[in-house]
Amino acid sequence: MSSEGFYQEFEVFSKRTDTTPLQYQFSLLAPNHEIAIVMAQENFMRREPVADIWVVKRSDIRKLSRDEKHSLPRLDNKDYRNAKGYGYLRKKWRKYEQDMLDEKEILSWGGTENIEKE
Amino acid sequence: MKKKFYHGEGRRILKKNDQSQMDSMERKVLIELLYQLADDDFILAYRGSEWLGLAPHIEEDVAFSSINQDMMGHAAMFYQLLEDLGEGHVDILAHGRSSKDRKNAVLLELVNGPGHYLEKPKFDWAFTVVRHYFYTQFKKIRMESLKNSSYQPLADVAVKVNMEIYYHLLHWKTWFMQLIDANDEARNRMETAVQQVFDEFADVLSYGPNGREIAEAGFIDKEEIITQMWKHQLLTVFESVNLSIPIKIKTKSGKGREGFHTDDLAVALSILSEVYHIDPAANW
Amino acid sequence: MTETVFNQQLTEEDNFNLFMLRIEAGEKIEADDWMPDDYRQTLIKLISMHGISEIMGALPEKEWVPKAPTIKRKLGIMAKVQDEMGHGQLLLRVTEDLMKPLGKSREHIMQDLFSGRLKFHNVFHMEAPTWGDAGLIGWLVDGAAIISQTNMLNASYGPYARALKRICAEEVFHAQHGEAIIMALTEGTEQQKDMVQDAVNRWWEALLMFFGPADASTTGTSKQDTTIKYRIRSKTNEELRQEFFSKYIPRVLSLGLTVPDETMRFDKDQGIWIYQQPDWNKFKEIIRNKGPKSQERLQLRIHSYEESEWVRRALSK
Numbered sequence: 001m002s003s004e005g006f007y008q009e010f011e012v013f014s015k016r017t018d019t020t021p022l023q024y025q026f027s028l029l030a031p032n033h034e035i036a037i038v039m040a041q042e043n044f045m046r047r048e049p050v051a052d053i054w055v056v057k058r059s060d061i062r063k064l065s066r067d068e069k070h071s072l073p074r075l076d077n078k079d080y081r082n083a084k085g086y087g088y089l090r091k092k093w094r095k096y097e098q099d100m101l102d103e104k105e106i107l108s109w110g111g112t113e114n115i116e117k118e
Numbered sequence: 119m120k121k122k123f124y125h126g127e128g129r130r131i132l133k134k135n136d137q138s139q140m141d142s143m144e145r146k147v148l149i150e151l152l153y154q155l156a157d158d159d160f161i162l163a164y165r166g167s168e169w170l171g172l173a174p175h176i177e178e179d180v181a182f183s184s185i186n187q188d189m190m191g192h193a194a195m196f197y198q199l200l201e202d203l204g205e206g207h208v209d210i211l212a213h214g215r216s217s218k219d220r221k222n223a224v225l226l227e228l229v230n231g232p233g234h235y236l237e238k239p240k241f242d243w244a245f246t247v248v249r250h251y252f253y254t255q256f257k258k259i260r261m262e263s264l265k266n267s268s269y270q271p272l273a274d275v276a277v278k279v280n281m282e283i284y285y286h287l288l289h290w291k292t293w294f295m296q297l298i299d300a301n302d303e304a305r306n307r308m309e310t311a312v313q314q315v316f317d318e319f320a321d322v323l324s325y326g327p328n329g330r331e332i333a334e335a336g337f338i339d340k341e342e343i344i345t346q347m348w349k350h351q352l353l354t355v356f357e358s359v360n361l362s363i364p365i366k367i368k369t370k371s372g373k374g375r376e377g378f379h380t381d382d383l384a385v386a387l388s389i390l391s392e393v394y395h396i397d398p399a400a401n402w
Numbered sequence: 403m404t405e406t407v408f409n410q411q412l413t414e415e416d417n418f419n420l421f422m423l424r425i426e427a428g429e430k431i432e433a434d435d436w437m438p439d440d441y442r443q444t445l446i447k448l449i450s451m452h453g454i455s456e457i458m459g460a461l462p463e464k465e466w467v468p469k470a471p472t473i474k475r476k477l478g479i480m481a482k483v484q485d486e487m488g489h490g491q492l493l494l495r496v497t498e499d500l501m502k503p504l505g506k507s508r509e510h511i512m513q514d515l516f517s518g519r520l521k522f523h524n525v526f527h528m529e530a531p532t533w534g535d536a537g538l539i540g541w542l543v544d545g546a547a548i549i550s551q552t553n554m555l556n557a558s559y560g561p562y563a564r565a566l567k568r569i570c571a572e573e574v575f576h577a578q579h580g581e582a583i584i585m586a587l588t589e590g591t592e593q594q595k596d597m598v599q600d601a602v603n604r605w606w607e608a609l610l611m612f613f614g615p616a617d618a619s620t621t622g623t624s625k626q627d628t629t630i631k632y633r634i635r636s637k638t639n640e641e642l643r644q645e646f647f648s649k650y651i652p653r654v655l656s657l658g659l660t661v662p663d664e665t666m667r668f669d670k671d672q673g674i675w676i677y678q679q680p681d682w683n684k685f686k687e688i689i690r691n692k693g694p695k696s697q698e699r700l701q702l703r704i705h706s707y708e709e710s711e712w713v714r715r716a717l718s719k
Contacts, residue, residue, distance in 0.1 A: 239709075
């Protein structure tokens with residue numbers, strides 16, 4: 001038996017409810033996906049509700065290397081991408097006696113129910 | 119899969135909410151059935167708990183323990199039904215009854231393997247997987263039937279118990295399928311275990327001496343129906359892994375439903391009630 | 403965030419200095435980050451011992467799982483011992499990731515335990531002959547474990563800190579499980595009360611030893627300076643022991659129990675508990691697997707691992 005033969009690494013993710021995003025839990029060792037998935041809930045979610053579980057073989061995950069992480073930071077000069085860069089419109093609309101359609105206003109159009117669910 | 123159950127040979131059976139709606143025979147056989155249900159889960163949960171810390175894999179140790187806890191929880195619910203029928207406190211029923219009063223199937227009381235659980239136990243994982251898988255498959259069918267039990271409190275418990283069996287079945291079936299199809303060594307061990315379990319399984323399927331009355335009162339489907347459905351479920355799985363079900367399913371070591379047990383049970387009872395017996399009246 | 407540019411051009415010394423800046427700024431080190439070899443080795447030693455102690459710690463309590471006196475107690479202790487195994491799982495995973503660059507896996511951890519190279523905690527070498535011991539382990543041994551584990555909740559190594567967060571959340575249940583057993587006994591019959599007092603007397607020395615010697619002068623080596631330097635823990639062994647006394651001695655006494663040390667008292671002027679030192683030579687023997695139950699428990703672990711070797715062999719790729 002090779003030392004890695006039975007002990008394969010799996011990463012476990014779960015959803016608490018159908019509508020919540022997938023969350024990372026922890027890693028476990030198992031010989032294959034089938035065993036991994038029957039181990040997952042009892043090892044990491046014994047005391048909480050679960051709506052779904054994903055197990056992913058760690059060797060199938062492509063992560064950023066230490067060097068590649070240097071590719072992540074950006075300059076703080078991108079106001080044009082955000083509502084923040086257009087805040088001056090509020091003043092302009094006021095001149096036309098109109099309210100600005102800001103984030104709060106626009107997101108409210110989906111109805112209050114949607115907001116509450118989030 | 120669609121299941122059809124025929125309670126009491128097609129007669130319309132009235133639902134019973136408590137014992138005032140039963141005659142003395144009905145009450146007697148209901149109690150008998152409840153002891154079978156409670157004692158089965160209790161003793162197998164106990165056997166499972168002996169594995170704690172010793173399973174073949176740490177992650178499995180944790181998962182297996184949840185199943186044992188669930189099963190002991192189920193036993194507690196069945197003992198509670200007995201307590202409600204005036205049989206005595208749940209903990210007396212679980213700890214205070216002797217071997218001859220126990221109604222669990224003999225298969226479920228057998229040791230996990232030779233040796234004491236604290237000294238060089240030669241626990242057999244193949245036997246554990248097969249015993250639990252076969253029993254859980256049976257339990258699933260039994261609970262499906264009990265959901266329509268004429269005794270409403272039992273039907274209510276069956277609905278709850280049934281909910282947790284999905285995971286148990288998935289868990290044991292996964293281990294069964296994986297080991298039966300692994301290497302030759304595992305195949306041999308698993309086939310030996312399959313034989314061992316079939317040699318005792320008739321006792322699990324049995325309702326005991328009053329089986330006919332139990333079914334006639336509509337408490338559960340007839341023994342033959344449950345047995346057929348159980349075989350049917352196994353057959354599909356067996357065909358996929360090239361195994362066959364023996365024509366004769368036996369009971370080699372005793373008749374648990376009638377109170378004929380092995381020494382394994384007597385030893386287990388003395389361990390599990392050791393502290394209880396220090397002072398049964400005390401609050402622990 | 404501190405600037406974290408570690409690359410090959412940097413000298414070991416630069417890397418080390420940046421590493422120290424990061425942990426001193428309260429940043430977390432992750433498994434793939436650069437770390438000094440000394441840090442990695444310290445973590446491996448600490449966390450593998452912590453993890454394997456959880457696994458070995460399941461054994462003394464496991465003795466009482468089938469024997470618990472009621473269904474409720476059976477379920478409670480099963481769930482508790484299950485958690486210990488689960489904590490072992492979490493901690494071994496953290497260790498295994500640290501060992502991976504060294505070409506080692508869980509198999510090596512188990513073999514190191516079997517050969518005696520990997521030690522397990524002194525407290526799990528002791529006997530647990532009665533149900534009172536089962537309660538006492540849950541109450542005071544877990545109480546001590548909570549104090550030593552919460553001391554590392556802010557550990558500089560992220561994966562360890564996260565595992566500890568999960569563990570400590572469950573320890574709250576363990577402490578209450580232990581208290582429930584103990585209080586039922588101390589409020590019960592004389593025989594039950596005696597059971598607890600006997601257990602306290604039996605475990606007292608092991609509890610004093612729990613946090614380890616105050617400094618290296620007692621046993622020759624101590625890792626506590628290194629672990630404090632690397633921000634893995636914040637308090638010394640003696641500080642933790644004093645904290646344990648402050649939290650638990652009043653509770654022990656309030657239940658009508660005594661501690662087997664007549665010299666024990668709180669000195670108001672110094673603000674510390676005065677107590678009789680345990681026999682630290684005994685401690686050294688115990689952690690060399692020469693305690694009362696060391697060999698028996700180790701053999702049980704080895705034996706069960708060998709018995710199920712075929713399962714792992716069968717499912718190996």
